[in-house]
Amino acid sequence: MEKKLSEMKYEEEGIVKEIREGLKDKIAGMGIREGRGIKMMTKQPIKGPAVVAVDRANTSIGLGLADKIIVEVGK
Template identity: 40%
Template sequence: MTQKQLTQMGYGENGVVVDLRGFRHGLNCLGIRTGKRLEMITRQPIQGPVVVLADGVEVAMGREVADMVMVEVDG
């Protein structure tokens, strides 16, 4: 398995959060925490938001925040 930033995941790619790089509180409120499985839904161009699926819920976050989320991707 490969680790990458959330913003580097491809559309439809799945993975498990392995690190939040010091930004835990705000993401925990969104349901994003270490060990959580995510699926990339969309990345908007030109610094737009990143949208992931977490436990059947779409979660949108800014690119700066998504850059702090490290994911171990499947495959």
């Protein structure tokens, strides 16, 4: 099943499927690229940033950005 990164639930894991054009360069430095495993660690209330784990590293990412990343999740 595909969903936006921003829609992932706490502790949900998936594989990055698609990153909106023009964004790839911006977030590649954080280790987020297509084909990478990604896990939702924490979500802040009131549209606060989400913390995701990629490559053993926790990175916080704004929800606006997270809206533009499509993740393939299990189930």
